[in-house]
Amino acid sequence: MSDPHPPYLYPPYRSTPLRAPSQPLVVPKYGPDAIELSSPVFGHAELGLLDNDLTKQHAGEPLGERIVVTGRVLDSGGRPVPNTLVEIWQTNAAGRYIHLRDQHPAPLDPNFTGAGRCLTDADGRYRFVTIKPGAYPWRNHHNAWRPAHIHISVFGTALSQRLVTQMYFPGDPLFAYDPIFGSIPGEKARERLVARFDMDTTVPEWALAYQWDIVLGATPVED
Amino acid sequence: MTQPTPAQPMPAQPTPSQTVGPFFGYALPYADGSRVVPEWHPDAIRIHGRVLDAEGEPLPDALVEIWQTGPDGQVAASYGAFSRDGHDFTGFGRCATDAAGHYWFSTVKPGGAAPHIAVIVFARGLLRSLATRIYFPGEPGNAADPVLSDVPADRRDTLVAVREGDRSYGFDVHLQGEQETVFFGV
Numbered sequence: 531m532s533d534p535h536p537p538y539l540y541p542p543y544r545s546t547p548l549r550a551p552s553q554p555l556v557v558p559k560y561g562p563d564a565i566e567l568s569s570p571v572f573g574h575a576e577l578g579l580l581d582n583d584l585t586k587q588h589a590g591e592p593l594g595e596r597i598v599v600t601g602r603v604l605d606s607g608g609r610p611v612p613n614t615l616v617e618i619w620q621t622n623a624a625g626r627y628i629h630l631r632d633q634h635p636a637p638l639d640p641n642f643t644g645a646g647r648c649l650t651d652a653d654g655r656y657r658f659v660t661i662k663p664g665a666y667p668w669r670n671h672h673n674a675w676r677p678a679h680i681h682i683s684v685f686g687t688a689l690s691q692r693l694v695t696q697m698y699f700p701g702d703p704l705f706a707y708d709p710i711f712g713s714i715p716g717e718k719a720r721e722r723l724v725a726r727f728d729m730d731t732t733v734p735e736w737a738l739a740y741q742w743d744i745v746l747g748a749t750p751v752e753d
Numbered sequence: 754m755t756q757p758t759p760a761q762p763m764p765a766q767p768t769p770s771q772t773v774g775p776f777f778g779y780a781l782p783y784a785d786g787s788r789v790v791p792e793w794h795p796d797a798i799r800i801h802g803r804v805l806d807a808e809g810e811p812l813p814d815a816l817v818e819i820w821q822t823g824p825d826g827q828v829a830a831s832y833g834a835f836s837r838d839g840h841d842f843t844g845f846g847r848c849a850t851d852a853a854g855h856y857w858f859s860t861v862k863p864g865g866a867a868p869h870i871a872v873i874v875f876a877r878g879l880l881r882s883l884a885t886r887i888y889f890p891g892e893p894g895n896a897a898d899p900v901l902s903d904v905p906a907d908r909r910d911t912l913v914a915v916r917e918g919d920r921s922y923g924f925d926v927h928l929q930g931e932q933e934t935v936f937f938g939v
Contacts, residue, residue, distance in 0.1 A: 535770045536880035543772075545878030548806040549928045553908075555938030560899040562939065564828055565863075565871050566884075570820055570845035573832030608762035619780030629776040645780035681774060683781065689820055689871055690939040694882060696771040713880050714769045722768050745765040747939075 534722070536713035543709040544670050566689045567749065572615045574649060582648035584618075584660040585641075592642035594623025594661035598731050598739040599697070602654040603684055606748040610654025616744075617647040617683040618658060625664030625678075634666050659737065665704055677704035677711060684744055691746040698724045699740065770881035775814045777875075778849055782816070785837045786847040789819070789860035794839075796824065799921045800887060800914060801857035804850050804874060807929035811854020815876035817926070819846045819858055819887075826864025866894030867901065869912075874926055883936045887924050888913045900937075908935050 538550035580586045585596060599618075603611040621627050621644060624636040628643055642661060650656050663678045679696040686692060698711065705711050705720075714720045722745070731739035773781075790797050804815040821844050822828055829844035837843075848856040862868050870887040888895055890913050895901055901909060911934045914922035927934045 534767045538880060540880060543878070543880065545772075546880065548808060548810075549812070549876060549878035551883065551933055551936055552807075552929050553933055553935075555936050556904055557938045558900040558903045560903070562937075563900070565820060565822055565844075565869075568820075568828045570834060570843065571830060571832045572835060576833055576836040604762075604765055606765060606767055608765045610762075617781060619777060627776040627779075629779050631778075632776055643779065681771075681777065681780070683773075689873070689884070692818075692873055692882060693768065693770060694773045694875055695768055696774075710771060710880070714771075719766070719769050722766060723771070743765075743768075745768045747767045 534714070534719045536715070540709065540713040543713055562690065569614075569685050569687050569689055569691065571613070572649060572685075577647060577649065582646050582656075582658050584644060584646045584658065586659075587643050588641040590641040592622065592639050592661050594639075594642075596659065596737040597662050598657065598659055598733065598737050599680065599725065599742065600655065600657045600728070600731055600739065601742040601744060603650050603656065603686070603744045603746065604654060605686070605691070605746055610650070610652075611686055611746060612650055612652045612654055614650050614687070615647065615685045616650060616656045617645075618660070618680050619645045620660065620663040620680045621666055621678075623661050623664055625666035636664070636666065662699070670709060675704050675707065677702040677708050682744070684746065686746040686749075688749040690749060693744070693746055695744075696723060697742050700724055700727055772877060772880050773816060773875040775877040777816060778814075782847060782849040783835060787856075787858050788837055789821075789844065789846040789858055790842065791837070791839045792859045794859075794861065796861045797859050797920065798862055799857060799859055800870070800924055801855065801921070802923050802925040803854040804856065804876065804926045805854060805928065805930075809930065812850055812876050812928075813852045813854060815850040815854070815856070815874060817848050817850065817856040818873045818875075819860070819870050820844055820873075821860065821870040822863040822865065824861050824864050862889060867892055867898035869898075872926075879928075883928070884938075885926065885934055885936050886912055889922065890914060890916050904935050911935050
């Protein structure tokens with residue numbers, strides 16, 4: 531299976547040259563050990579009931595287009611990964627993160643923080659209610675804009691499956707100009723980060739929906 | 754991807770990685786993320802250090818996660834890393850670097866012949882995460898450890914923490930440069 535991940539060094543993304551390791555990764559002959567073949571576990575009791583609804587974390591409704599984002603977390607054999615932690619974070623509808631260092635002159639939304647989490651169910655499914663995030667400018671190059679995206683973090687069952695990535699929205703005209711999206715080798719691999727509009731999951735009079743499955747890498751024992 | 758749940762699981766292509774970006778600070782770090790065990794735990798040790806780039810500049814926007822066995826060498830199966838009760842050992846810690854690129858954990862030394870802690874580093878500018886290990890100095894088992902032995906001898910020291918006192922260890926992560934930390938692939 532070819533490596534679907536971006537290289538560490540990708541000069542068009544200007545933060546990589548000083549941060550990418552220059553030495554090749556060391557692949558131990560005897561493979562990982564028990565700790566790396568396992569993964570931290572999280573329980574329902576330590577997550578809030580509304581942690582997966584980013585529109586209900588404040589007194590009022592956030593501005594923007596309400597969406598339901600669902601999908602499954604799968605292993606490389608296509609098997610569901612149940613009870614694994616999924617965390618997301620994103621801008622508000624105007625393209626502004628609540629993070630203090632985000633100085634993009636777009637409004638903050640007092641009713642939207644933009645962070646959520648949930649555990650996958652027995653079938654590996656996750657579900658979030660949120661607001662469609664906005665595009666925003668960054669200083670990588672002249673007139674650089676990030677396509678709208680939701681950051682997502684997943685654990686899996688082995689440390690080697692630990693994945694942080696970004697989900698994008700279909701048909702974004704900014705894809706062609708974004709070096710972070712463009713860092714992924716191959717169009718097919720890039721397409722795997724683009725969610726599908728999901729009419730079946732929309733809620734009439736209330737929310738649109740997107741569907742996106744996450745496939746984790748092989749655990750060392752599978753190879 | 755558009756079909757309902759298939760009856761037979763089909764091999765699937767992995768989802769590519771993307772950078773954690775600079776703006777995870779309000780989302781991923783959490784209260785007591787650094788406290789795998791509380792500082793008052795009788796066996797608590799501190800592991801801390803900086804994440805540095807090729808020019809030795811600290812990264813103010815990195816996220817360090819650790820995952821380890823308990824002193825008995827067993828993999829923890831306890832949840833509760835998000836709501837520490839000071840008692841159950843979860844084995845998991847998460848710490849964002851501060852403005853000086855510094856991270857810290859309060860934890861216990863793991864068990865095993867060559868005790869080590871698995872580490873994952875995320876940062877703006879890292880399009881995929883980096884995996885490394887923290888070993889402990891002066892452990893007789895280090896010399897025979899199969900993974901440490903696989904690492905070129907002149908780079909082994911990058912994986913061994915520096916003892917700073919009875920209960921404190923330093924471990925800097927050099928992403929690049931002369932002292933570049935050894936990172937592992939699977």
